[in-house]
Amino acid sequence: DAGVIQSPRHEVTEMGQEVTLRCKPISGHNSLFWYRQTMMRGLELLIYFNNNVPIDDSGMPEDRFSAKMPNASFSTLKIQPSEPRDSAVYFCASSLERAGPSSYNEQFFGPGTRLTVL
């Protein structure tokens, strides 16, 4: 079975450029999460979708970050303009939540996108 798919796996860009990260969740899952991982801050939740609707975006750092989930099988995280401090590994995870928008079930993580902003 295919797990969570993320692309690209590595991205190197220059400050000021737009960056788009992509995620395909596991088929049948109704919840999708975007995380950012750095040595300093650990694993931070950026945004959470349930049934394609953003439920909690309180972790999105600032207006430069935006996320969409146009359908159940695709989500994007966009950074515009990018800055060196955005350098991190970005993970997408999905899960099947049976009791509404809560986090009581196993999350399956994608392989991550390593972003480097020069």
Add this chain to the structure above:
Amino acid sequence: QQPVQSPQAVILREGEDAVINCSSSKALYSVHWYRQKHGEAPVFLMILLKGGEQKGHEKISASFNEKKQQSSLYLTASQLSYSGTYFCGTVNQAGTALIFGKGTTLSVSS
């Protein structure tokens, strides 16, 4: 809101035991444990629910003390494959998503 994990790092030899703790300043309804190997994605270990129910599929045990608002992960007779960073996660105040601790790095050598 972020749970606090201790210790930050553990170094073991094969066959030794380790305990990783996770505590929160707010009431806990569930605690999740994940392990991340270097350069890989986090992988689910188990969930502990309020009321004592435990879900998981690895030979690693854990406890959940609701009154003390803490959970402990027990790794007994450690194997080389146990090496990695262990994260606990607790549900945020809105009840909508997980907040992860900073992690505990476990190194097992032969």
